Amino acid sequence: QSGLTQPPSASGTPGQRVTISCSGLSSNIGSNPVYWFQQLPATAPKLVIYRDTQRPSGVPDRLSGSKSGTSASLAIGGLRSEDEADYYCAAWDDSLSGWVFGGGTKLTVL
Amino acid sequence: QVQLVQSGTEVKEPGASVNVSCKTSGYPFTAYYIHWVRQAPGQGLEWMGWINPNTGATKSGQKFQGRVTFARNMSITTVFLGLTFLTSDDTAVYYCARAPTVVTLDENWGQGTLVAVSS
Numbered sequence: 001q002s003g004l005t006q007p008p009s010a011s012g013t014p015g016q017r018v019t020i021s022c023s024g025l026s027s028n029i030g031s032n033p034v035y036w037f038q039q040l041p042a043t044a045p046k047l048v049i050y051r052d053t054q055r056p057s058g059v060p061d062r063l064s065g066s067k068s069g070t071s072a073s074l075a076i077g078g079l080r081s082e083d084e085a086d087y088y089c090a091a092w093d094d095s096l097s098g099w100v101f102g103g104g105t106k107l108t109v110l
Numbered sequence: 111q112v113q114l115v116q117s118g119t120e121v122k123e124p125g126a127s128v129n130v131s132c133k134t135s136g137y138p139f140t141a142y143y144i145h146w147v148r149q150a151p152g153q154g155l156e157w158m159g160w161i162n163p164n165t166g167a168t169k170s171g172q173k174f175q176g177r178v179t180f181a182r183n184m185s186i187t188t189v190f191l192g193l194t195f196l197t198s199d200d201t202a203v204y205y206c207a208r209a210p211t212v213v214t215l216d217e218n219w220g221q222g223t224l225v226a227v228s229s
Contacts, residue, residue, distance in 0.1 A: 003154075033214075035215055037155075044205055044219045044220065044222050045147075045155065045205070045219060046217070046219075047215065047216065050214075050215070050216070056216075056217045088154060088155055090155070090215070092212075092213040092214075096172070097169065098159070098169075098171045098172075099145065099157035099215075100157070101147075101154055101155040101156065101157065102154070103154045104154045104155070
């Protein structure tokens with residue numbers, strides 16, 4: 001089952017802005033909304049962006065999502081230590097009739 | 111408030127079967143789909159399939175077809191995941207996740223259930 005492509009790691013210093021990319025196909029990102037999840041160690045994934053750009057209540061506006069064609073990005077501005085986590089993108093795939101996830105990006109706050 | 115509470119850790123031998131439950135509360139049980147997603151140790155998220163608690167309709171990912179079942183008990187607002195012929199590759203944390211439709215997800219996930227397969 002094909003998945004979405006993310007860089008395995010990203011890093012930044014406190015206060016910086018970092019961007020995590022997510023690349024897919026016309027059958028998933030190209031035609032369906034992208035979702036982003038944050039996962040802290042030993043916890044369930046937490047939804048931080050839905051429908052490409054929308055934030056659930058309680059998610060700070062330092063986090064933002066964007067999409068263009070078959071790629072999407074999650075940006076985190078004003079980086080804080082509590083942002084250190086794994087981040088996953090996800091989208092529905094029309095060809096597979098199922099969800100596909102990225103491999104995850106480990107964000108380190110230096 | 112919306113809650114999805116999953117059953118506890120399971121330890122199984124290769125070749126065995128496992129059932130994981132996901133007790134829902136705080137919302138109309140039949141109004142939302144439930145997806146199942148798993149995560150092997152140190153690995154990423156993997157979608158397994160969904161169940162429509164209203165109709166009982168289910169769909170599994172191709173990788174799991176023939177080996178996975180999804181069920182629901184409306185009287186106790188609980189959904190179930192069953193997986194047969196377990197191997198060490200099935201060692202993972204299994205999550206249930208609520209969804210307004212098949213092609214959407216929302217922020218309500220279970221806490222996860224560890225299934226460990228070992229001889």
